[in-house]
Amino acid sequence: MLGCQDFCGYYDWSFHYVRRRWGNGEVERLWREAIGGDSQKHYSGPAAESGLRALYKTWVNTGEDEHCDWTFTLDEEKNVLRWDMRECPSKGFLIQNDRQADEDYCNHCMGWIIPMLGSVGAELTAHEHNHCGQCWAEMRMKDRASEPLDLPIDIRKDSRWNRGYLDVWLNDQRQPHAPGLSDSSDPSDALEAWQRATAATNLPIVTDVQYNHPAQYPASPRAVLIGCPPQDLNSTATRYFATDPAIRPLLLHAYLPAESFIDFIASGLPRPLPIVPLLIRKKQYVHAPGAVHPTTEQFLALLKAALGAK
Amino acid sequence: MSAPDFYFAVNAIFRHLHDNFGKPALVDYWRSLGREYYRDRIERWREGGAQAIADDWREYFLKEPQAEIEAVARGDLAILDIRVCPAIKHLRDCSREIVPYYCEHCDHVCGSMAEAAGYVFRREGGMGACRQTFEKNSPVEGESQSC
Numbered sequence: 001m002l003g004c005q006d007f008c009g010y011y012d013w014s015f016h017y018v019r020r021r022w023g024n025g026e027v028e029r030l031w032r033e034a035i036g037g038d039s040q041k042h043y044s045g046p047a048a049e050s051g052l053r054a055l056y057k058t059w060v061n062t063g064e065d066e067h068c069d070w071t072f073t074l075d076e077e078k079n080v081l082r083w084d085m086r087e088c089p090s091k092g093f094l095i096q097n098d099r100q101a102d103e104d105y106c107n108h109c110m111g112w113i114i115p116m117l118g119s120v121g122a123e124l125t126a127h128e129h130n131h132c133g134q135c136w137a138e139m140r141m142k143d144r145a146s147e148p149l150d151l152p153i154d155i156r157k158d159s160r161w162n163r164g165y166l167d168v169w170l171n172d173q174r175q176p177h178a179p180g181l182s183d184s185s186d187p188s189d190a191l192e193a194w195q196r197a198t199a200a201t202n203l204p205i206v207t208d209v210q211y212n213h214p215a216q217y218p219a220s221p222r223a224v225l226i227g228c229p230p231q232d233l234n235s236t237a238t239r240y241f242a243t244d245p246a247i248r249p250l251l252l253h254a255y256l257p258a259e260s261f262i263d264f265i266a267s268g269l270p271r272p273l274p275i276v277p278l279l280i281r282k283k284q285y286v287h288a289p290g291a292v293h294p295t296t297e298q299f300l301a302l303l304k305a306a307l308g309a310k
Numbered sequence: 311m312s313a314p315d316f317y318f319a320v321n322a323i324f325r326h327l328h329d330n331f332g333k334p335a336l337v338d339y340w341r342s343l344g345r346e347y348y349r350d351r352i353e354r355w356r357e358g359g360a361q362a363i364a365d366d367w368r369e370y371f372l373k374e375p376q377a378e379i380e381a382v383a384r385g386d387l388a389i390l391d392i393r394v395c396p397a398i399k400h401l402r403d404c405s406r407e408i409v410p411y412y413c414e415h416c417d418h419v420c421g422s423m424a425e426a427a428g429y430v431f432r433r434e435g436g437m438g439a440c441r442q443t444f445e446k447n448s449p450v451e452g453e454s455q456s457c
Contacts, residue, residue: 001397001416002343004316005373011316013347014323017339022331034326039319042404065313101347289350 008093016102016280027102031111040116047120051141052081055122059083066090071153079146080125081139084155088133095133098258100287103188103277106131107167107174113137114172124172128156130164131274132261137169162265164255165274178273181250188278194250195307198222205309207296208236211249223250225303226272227296228259233267240269254299257287275303282306314375314400321401325409333411340415344422355427355444363388363429363444376400386446388429398438413437420444 002010019027036044046054056074063070069087073080094105106129114124123142129135136155140146155161165187168175174185182193203222210217211224212235220243226236240248253262253272264271279285284302285294294302304310327336345352355363364383367390371377378394401408413436420442424431429444 001370001374001392001395002320002419003312003370003374003396004314005312005370007312007316007319010343010347011319013343014339017342018327021335029330030323030326034322035319038325039322042315042318062313062315065315 006093008090009097009099011090011108012094012099012105013101015105015108019102028111031108032115035108036112036115037119040112044116044119047116047122051120051122052076052079052139055120055139056081071151073149073151073153075149078149079140079144080149082149082151083135083137084151084153085133085135086155086158086160088135091131091133095257098256098287098289100257100276100280103280104131104167106135109135110169110174114169118172124169126171127169128166130161130166131255132160132164134158134160134163159263160261162263163261165253165271186277187274188281191252191273191275191278192307194223195309198250199309202310205252205300205304207300208232209296211239212236214239220247221249223252225252225254225275225296225300226262226264228254228256228293228299230262231296233262233264233269237267237269252303254293256293275299275306278306279303312373312375314396315404317397317400318404318406320397320415321406321409321412324412324415328409328411336411337414337418340418341422344419345426348419348423352423352426355423355429360384360386360388360429360444360446363427364390371396388444390442390444392440392442395438395440402438408437413440416440416442 015027018030043055043058046058052074053076056072059072063072066089068085068089070083070085073082091106094100110124110127117123117139121142122139125138125140125146125148127135127137134155138148167177176183177185177187178190181197182190184190184193201222203219205223205225206217206221208224208226209231211221212232224236230236251269251272252275254276255274256276276285276287279302284306324336327339351366354366360383364381367379368381371379374396376394376399377396380391382389398408398412413433417431417433421431424444428447430447432443432445434441
């Protein structure tokens with residue numbers, strides 16, 4: 001029997017199955033129709049009657065069932081329903097069990113929530129998640145003005161927010177993942193766009209081990225793959241900031257689910273772009289839970305193959 | 311204890327795949343899920359035999375809300391008596407429309423796991439209570455056992 005105890009694990013696997021067999025559009029349709037339109041009727045039914053208050057009650061009940069470490073805040077005067085997730089139990093299951101079958105598990109929430117909100121006259125004002133179990137969102141009824149909340153429990157004020165890489169939504173729309181590189185909201189598309197734009201420079205993509213030894217690798221590379229774990233984040237940051245901003249390399253990282261979380265922000269570096277979604281999409285990598293994972297050098301070879309880079 | 315509303319999503323995913331891609335696609339999804347996602351459990355079953363299969367299911371159902379089951383091993387046979395299927399119970403309690411082929415997921419998910427571990431899966435009953443068996447797949451007489 002397929003139980004509920006390991007649901008999040010085979011939910012992630014199911015997204016990957018649908019994506020590899022029928023494509024990205026069908027995963028989005030699964031989230032929209034099967035989850036948003038069928039599974040989560042206990043959200044949309046009451047919300048159609050009493051709006052944000054009903055959504056608040058349903059989400060609070062779900063949070064109790066799933067043992068969520070989060071805070072839901074309803075301010076009807078400001079027309080805002082907000083959550084601040086400190087430890088998502090769903091993503092937490094994948095982290096705890098070292099699982100990542102699909103390119104991006106966290107996106108399924110927006111995949112069903114935005115269509116569900118639309119069906120009850122509400123909308124998503126803003127949302128961010130860091131792929132490490134922390135996220136926040138604000139929602140409102142469409143027919144009234146709203147005002148964002150300023151809360152002491154805003155997850156962005158928590159040190160855990162520095163983990164991972166961010167996906168951002170504004171007014172129901174997913175925002176460009178790396179605005180300087182591409183208009184695409186998809187990190188894999190952004191990486192491929194970057195490859196097309198920079199391949200002609202013939203500058204290399206290197207590991208952080210190489211980058212941290214400028215005597216051996218004096219030329220500034222196109223990109224640096226920071227290892228899991230990083231070889232020496234301070235050395236990487238020192239060289240990065242000593243480089244003319246116009247030719248600083250793109251930073252990349254695998255963000256493996258069970259790795260110790262790395263605080264790139266504390267070292268002053270921007271959050272690196274994720275490479276695993278592209279590797280999965282290009283069939284270069286299957287994450288094997290609990291196995292010995294590829295070294296940074298092996299990941300670099302997989303990335304080059306995925307990008308068709310030298 | 312796990313959150314039973316996840317059974318809503320299980321039921322909805324089955325319906326979605328069936329209605330949009332057809333029954334063979336749904337069966338392929340189930341069988342692939344068994345083989346790929348549950349690779350670790352298959353390995354434990356292969357190594358530990360019927361006793362491991364019975365122990366695995368006993369432990370699994372302990373974490374499923376409102377489940378009532380008995381799992382035993384007799385020689386090369388593991389028997390799982392599901393008196394209260396937690397998924398069907400929760401879906402019914404919440405007045406959800408259960409897809410008529412819901413129970414078939416066990417035939418294919420558990421069936422593909424059993425096959426990969428060297429066992430044959432059978433189910434009697436369904437829609438709330440059933441008996442499932444995992445019997446060692448003995449080679450047919452005269453059939454070569456070499457690879």
